Amino acid sequence: MKVISVENLSFKYRRARSYSLKDVSFEVKKGELLGVIGPSGSGKSTLCLALNGIIPNSIKGEFSGDVVIRDPRTGEEYNTKETPVSKLPTVVGLVLQNPESQLFNMTVEEEVAFGLENLGLDRNEILRRLRWALEVTGLRGLEKEFPPNLSGGQQQRLAIAAVLAMRPAILVLDEPTSQLDPVGKREVLGLVSLLRKEHGMTVVLVEHHTDYVFRFADRILVMDDGGIVLEGTPREVAEEAETLRKLGIKLPASLEISHELRKRGIIESPAFTEEELLSRIGGPSG
Numbered sequence: 001m002k003v004i005s006v007e008n009l010s011f012k013y014r015r016a017r018s019y020s021l022k023d024v025s026f027e028v029k030k031g032e033l034l035g036v037i038g039p040s041g042s043g044k045s046t047l048c049l050a051l052n053g054i055i056p057n058s059i060k061g062e063f064s065g066d067v068v069i070r071d072p073r074t075g076e077e078y079n080t081k082e083t084p085v086s087k088l089p090t091v092v093g094l095v096l097q098n099p100e101s102q103l104f105n106m107t108v109e110e111e112v113a114f115g116l117e118n119l120g121l122d123r124n125e126i127l128r129r130l131r132w133a134l135e136v137t138g139l140r141g142l143e144k145e146f147p148p149n150l151s152g153g154q155q156q157r158l159a160i161a162a163v164l165a166m167r168p169a170i171l172v173l174d175e176p177t178s179q180l181d182p183v184g185k186r187e188v189l190g191l192v193s194l195l196r197k198e199h200g201m202t203v204v205l206v207e208h209h210t211d212y213v214f215r216f217a218d219r220i221l222v223m224d225d226g227g228i229v230l231e232g233t234p235r236e237v238a239e240e241a242e243t244l245r246k247l248g249i250k251l252p253a254s255l256e257i258s259h260e261l262r263k264r265g266i267i268e269s270p271a272f273t274e275e276e277l278l279s280r281i282g283g284p285s286g
């Protein structure tokens, strides 16, 4: 089942000289993890904002094309340009790059409950969702903490908890680990994997950490200059090493090495992890 259909989407910010998205079309199926990579300024963040309707409803500009979101639980379809912005976060949650920009309450629990109060839910439902969101994100016990006192990884997990409490079926994450240290990165990407596996969520993930994207995404979109230049499975996209290199996209080390080894005829297909690479060349892991 398709849960996101983007058709001929173009967008130019007010006062900008050129379009930030140029005739972009793609689909995402229920339960998929779509990785989005591309150089700085290629339109990834703009695309994220368009997926939950902030563009064109709150951030205006020249918009054409359609972004249609289908709620897999009800089958209802929402064309973002015709849907109130207050409705979309209950279907598509958006987590931004910098957690601090999304956190503005005095305690962890107030942060998560804030959006729920705006949904007009009753007290019991708010508490139920609050507990669930903190449980899933591993933040139980930190309810009374002041958000700026949390670690970077905890702050980003809190931003995710606040979005999850709205019970979206689809999660869009715009470089959620870019401000984090390696421990924080692992925490957040571990959470993304859990949300997919155990909660059946569909995920669109913009991520510079290509190791994760090539290893776990079902499909990858590569963007450049507002358009999609490559789209395919990690295996298919990895075949285009030269294009990726020209765009300045760093492949995971195992793929870079396997690309060189393939050129020399030592192995036949790309290896996505170090273990896979070692086993291909007859190393210690077999």
Ligand SMILES: Nc1ncnc2c1ncn2[C@@H]1O[C@H](COP(=O)(O)OP(=O)(O)OP(=O)(O)O)[C@@H](O)[C@H]1O
Pocket (backbone or CB within 6 Å): 013, 014, 015, 016, 020, 038, 039, 040, 041, 042, 043, 044, 045, 046, 047
């Ligand atoms: N609010 C805005 N007003 C005008 N132009 C903008 C605005 N936000 C982004 N742009 C422009 O739109 C283009 C795409 O930017 P966008 O932030 O979507 O790219 P990105 O791929 O997410 O980059 P990064 O990896 O650096 O976050 C860039 O040329 C950028 O300068």
